[in-house]
Amino acid sequence: MSILYKSTRGKDDFITASEAIIKGMAENGGLYVPNEIPRLECNLKDFVSMDFRELAYFIVHIFFPDFQENTLKDFINKAYDNKFDSDHITPLVEKADSFFLELFHGPTLAFKDVALSLLPYLLKGAAEKEGINKKIVILTATSGDTGKAALQAFAGIQGVNIIVFYPKDGVSQIQKLQMVTQQGDNTFVIGVEGNFDDAQTGVKNIFNDTSLGKKLEMNKAAFSSANSINIGRLVPQIVYYFYSYLTLLKEGKINENEKINFVVPTGNFGNILAGYYAKKMGLPVNKLICASNENNVLTDFLNSGVYDKNRPFKVTSSPSMDILISSNLERFIYEICDRDDTIVEKLMEQLKTQGSYKISDGMGERMKDFYGGFATEEETFSTIKELFDDEGYVIDTHTAVAYEVYKQYKAKTGDLSNTVILSTASPFKFTKNVCDAIGIYEEGMDDFKCAERLSKAAGIPIPEQVKNLKNKKILHTRVCAKYAMKETVEKILGV
Numbered sequence: 001m002s003i004l005y006k007s008t009r010g011k012d013d014f015i016t017a018s019e020a021i022i023k024g025m026a027e028n029g030g031l032y033v034p035n036e037i038p039r040l041e042c043n044l045k046d047f048v049s050m051d052f053r054e055l056a057y058f059i060v061h062i063f064f065p066d067f068q069e070n071t072l073k074d075f076i077n078k079a080y081d082n083k084f085d086s087d088h089i090t091p092l093v094e095k096a097d098s099f100f101l102e103l104f105h106g107p108t109l110a111f112k113d114v115a116l117s118l119l120p121y122l123l124k125g126a127a128e129k130e131g132i133n134k135k136i137v138i139l140t141a142t143s144g145d146t147g148k149a150a151l152q153a154f155a156g157i158q159g160v161n162i163i164v165f166y167p168k169d170g171v172s173q174i175q176k177l178q179m180v181t182q183q184g185d186n187t188f189v190i191g192v193e194g195n196f197d198d199a200q201t202g203v204k205n206i207f208n209d210t211s212l213g214k215k216l217e218m219n220k221a222a223f224s225s226a227n228s229i230n231i232g233r234l235v236p237q238i239v240y241y242f243y244s245y246l247t248l249l250k251e252g253k254i255n256e257n258e259k260i261n262f263v264v265p266t267g268n269f270g271n272i273l274a275g276y277y278a279k280k281m282g283l284p285v286n287k288l289i290c291a292s293n294e295n296n297v298l299t300d301f302l303n304s305g306v307y308d309k310n311r312p313f314k315v316t317s318s319p320s321m322d323i324l325i326s327s328n329l330e331r332f333i334y335e336i337c338d339r340d341d342t343i344v345e346k347l348m349e350q351l352k353t354q355g356s357y358k359i360s361d362g363m364g365e366r367m368k369d370f371y372g373g374f375a376t377e378e379e380t381f382s383t384i385k386e387l388f389d390d391e392g393y394v395i396d397t398h399t400a401v402a403y404e405v406y407k408q409y410k411a412k413t414g415d416l417s418n419t420v421i422l423s424t425a426s427p428f429k430f431t432k433n434v435c436d437a438i439g440i441y442e443e444g445m446d447d448f449k450c451a452e453r454l455s456k457a458a459g460i461p462i463p464e465q466v467k468n469l470k471n472k473k474i475l476h477t478r479v480c481a482k483y484a485m486k487e488t489v490e491k492i493l494g495v
């Protein structure tokens, strides 16, 4: 058994993991998926003594079999080192009635660091293996967190350029400063006059532009992606689902084979899809709870089988989830239609032309692994306050969306299974809203002032990454219209 990859659309040939990681996205507009999701035929109990890195090797090597054992282990050890401020990399914290899986202990304070710390190594290894000596241009759209995590990961790496597009007015002050102060000759950061969907659609169009692709080829360069459309981003995210389960098992909080829930604050459906893959691999999961903010297109989809993006785009306090076109849902659709690429192609065409599609009843039956819910802005804020008042525990706005939806789920279903909430960002990334929620915000305070207030109120230190930002020089001031993204890329690359 050796895993190969193909596009969710069209009848392309199978390619190796390395090729899929380098390409990022298929030329026919589809996303790369493994030809099977391997089922683990072993006893999870045998894994409890593994640390994060050992487990990461075990999971990643199954999906990416074309890397040598020593090479991959070396990549993983370099990726998951002391740039994370916890030995556990993704520590699990028990609070109130749940377990919070803190995924924000990396350099940029959001969960994107977990996969993006490894991706540059995978990409470099893949390029070496394929004998590629082209310049790789990482083209990325960000709703706020991927951008910095990718910039941080790829800055200064030889043979790579990274271009990041973020919605100019759609990210927090800290998120924006993190990106526009990025050093490195190979980094380019551009504010798009539009929202994340505009930025992501623009990037996908550039990927699918064959004439631009040819121009790049003539210049000995090629595009790749740091978004979760790249399978190299997705697979490392499977690791922490297993790791948190094993932590609970090790600590005697759950019994062998006990099913647990995961609640995932969701935007592009990447993080939760990794959880779905984990379940298919055999992790005992009861429900995957998909939590949305007021951009609740996924909630409606999971409840009705109709995906309809024709609705107002809202700017919320959880900007990294302000998304109406969830890219990775395509990979899930592919699974529930029995991997029929013609069905995927048809539905995605409808999404493109009409902005909506409806799945068959049979496919709907197979969505039962998920529960969908959403939190209003008001609920998000009151959840932050409640958890802080009751437990002294501060969560960010995205995590609050998840926790609120979990409370709704429990009230509705009475399901008392042990539950892990994926905590996707540090509260210090969204300090203004968090301070506002707990009642310590005053008109006119910027994110830095808020960080001081929050630190004092919660008794937790301000992360160095936030403190340092204040005096950093702004290096990127480029702005472009949403229809001018291609032009901007051509200008940057001189093609």
Ligand SMILES: *Cc1c(COP(=O)(O)O)cnc(C)c1O
Binding pocket: 110, 111, 112, 144, 145, 146, 228, 265, 266, 267, 268, 269, 270, 271, 272, 320, 321, 398, 424, 425
């Ligand atoms: C990216 C992000 C999300 C959404 O993750 P998806 O994989 O896009 O569903 C949630 N919370 C935070 C803080 C993020 O940065």
